[in-house]
Each structure stands twice: as C-alpha cells, then as structure tokens.
Amino acid sequence: MTTQALITGWLALLVFSFVSTLIAVWPIPAHWQALAGAAILTLAWLKARVILGRYLGLAQAPFWARGFGVSLALFCALLLGLYLIPVML
Amino acid sequence: MSEATVLDELPGDLMMWVLIVSELLVFGAGLAAFLAVRATDPAGFAEAQSFLNRSAAGLNTVILVTSGFLAALALPLREAGRSGISRLALVAASLLGVLFLVIKAVEYSDKSALGIGWDSHPFFTFYYLLTGFHAAHVVAGIVILLLVGWRNAPRNIEVGTAFWHMVDLVWVLLFPVIYLLR
Numbered sequence: 001m002t003t004q005a006l007i008t009g010w011l012a013l014l015v016f017s018f019v020s021t022l023i024a025v026w027p028i029p030a031h032w033q034a035l036a037g038a039a040i041l042t043l044a045w046l047k048a049r050v051i052l053g054r055y056l057g058l059a060q061a062p063f064w065a066r067g068f069g070v071s072l073a074l075f076c077a078l079l080l081g082l083y084l085i086p087v088m089l
Numbered sequence: 090m091s092e093a094t095v096l097d098e099l100p101g102d103l104m105m106w107v108l109i110v111s112e113l114l115v116f117g118a119g120l121a122a123f124l125a126v127r128a129t130d131p132a133g134f135a136e137a138q139s140f141l142n143r144s145a146a147g148l149n150t151v152i153l154v155t156s157g158f159l160a161a162l163a164l165p166l167r168e169a170g171r172s173g174i175s176r177l178a179l180v181a182a183s184l185l186g187v188l189f190l191v192i193k194a195v196e197y198s199d200k201s202a203l204g205i206g207w208d209s210h211p212f213f214t215f216y217y218l219l220t221g222f223h224a225a226h227v228v229a230g231i232v233i234l235l236l237v238g239w240r241n242a243p244r245n246i247e248v249g250t251a252f253w254h255m256v257d258l259v260w261v262l263l264f265p266v267i268y269l270l271r
Contacts, residue, residue: 003165010158013261014151021147024269033271040265047154047261055161055254056109057100064099075117082124083270086131 001057009054016043016050034087038080045076102248109255112226116219116259120266123215130211135271137212140205142196146268149192150260156185157257160234160250167243175246179238182253186231193224216267223259230256 020043028036052068053059099106127134159182166175200206200213207217230253237249 001161001165003162006158006161006165009161010154013154013158017147017150017154017261017264020265020269021143021150024265024271025143037270040269044262044265048258051154051157051254051258051261055157055257056251061098061100063095078121079124079266082121082128085128 001054001059005054005059009050012050013047016047019043034084037083037087041076041080041083045072048072100247101251105248105251109251109258112255112259116223116263119215119219119222120262123219123266124270126211126215133210134212137210137216138268138271140200140203141216141268142199143268145192145196146264149189150264152185152189152192153257153260156182156189157254159185160253163238163241163250164243164246167241167246172241176238176241179234179241179246179250182250183231183234183238186227186234186253190224190227190231193220193227219263219267223256223263226256226259 020040023036023039023043026036049065049069049072052072053065058065058068096103159178163175163178163182166172166178197217205213207214233249233252237245
C-alpha cells in the first residue's frame, strides 16, 4: 500500500468518525432517529471497508475485498434491523 | 507446476486472517446480542447509555485509527530500507494504544465513582464485557507491536500489524453500536 493511499484512508476514517459522532450528539427529533441510526451504521461499514482495504491491504485483493465488504454490509443490515425493532414498534 | 489460487491473493498470513474472521464473529455476535436485548428495554438502555462519555470514546476512535495508520506505515517504511523510522512508527502506534487504555481506564473509573458496575443494568453488562474484551486485545496488540518493532523483518511487521488493524476494525464497529446508536 502506498503512503498516499494510507494517508487518504486515515483522513477518511477521521472524517467518518467525526460525522458519526456529530450525528449522535446532534439533537435529532425522535422521528428521524431511525435515519440517524442508519447513517451511523453506514458510516461504520465505510470505516470497516477503509481499514480492510487500506490498512489490511485488501484493496490489492479484489475478490476478498468484495467478500468482506458484502459480509460486513449484511452484518450492518442485521444490526440496523435489530436497532429498528423498538423504533418501529 | 503449481497454480495460483484465490487464497494467494490474500495479503499477509492466512492464519492471521482466520484469527481476524474469528474475532469479528465473536464481537459481531456480542453486538447483535446487545441490540437484541436492547429491543426488549429501549428506554432502560437509552438511560444507561446517557452515562457514557461519547466525547472520550470519540477521542479514543481518533487515537486508535491514527495508531493504525502509523502501524500501517511501518511496513512500506521497512521495505524501503528505513528501518529506524519504521521502528519509530511502531513504537508511536503502541504508545497511542497505551493512551487509548488510559482514557478507557478513566472512563471505567468514572463509572465506578457513580456506583455503576457490570450488574447495574444489562446495558452495562454488555458494555463492560465488549469494551473490556476489546481492551484486552489492545493490551495484546501493544505487546505484538513492540515485538515486531524489535524483530522487524517485513513479514513480522505485516502479520503483527494485521492483528492491530483487527483491533481497530472491531472498535469502529463497537463504538457506534455501544456509544452512538440512541
């Protein structure tokens, strides 16, 4: 992995972390909580993809990057579903 | 003549990837269980969560991803023959790991001062179990980073830092679920 790719990956992680924390501390109306939760979990998925691709080098192994990306997306969708149960009821 | 398989594409050591997937499954099951139990008592979980320090956890996220960045830099530096700077990057990464633990200890201490323990509420049972288990991995990761900084063959650095990135990966999934989802 090139130093440039590592730097952009690190910056992306900082931005995604900042945005997800901002969403969590922002006084969001109750009826927008589900959307905020979905945004936070989407950012978590993006952060995981950056770590896998840039830090762990999967960007150079497209087959495995795709496999991990899809598996993590399904896992985050499961977390979102569980999170939304009380919001939807 | 041997043919390249898809496994050969995988960077680093196969057994490290087996460990990474195992750890993701363990923490993933814990996080799914946390949200499943939360669904039975959302108000109680929200109240318990309000005692957490989101800013400290956010700061710890910055510290850990920066530490991961420094650890990731160590390999290309070593491969470029810049062994001393590579070692420095690994030591700096491990020091940031120590800082993560110090902030975590302050966080636990604050909870303790408020009389909050692992049995105060199911939220805190999961909180201490998941963040405590993660902190144990941080301790192991710090030792591994220092070891590969000492015996700094490129192969050692690649495998050792992969463990540290796994610790990072678990945290970016754990942090939003425990601290941020309201």
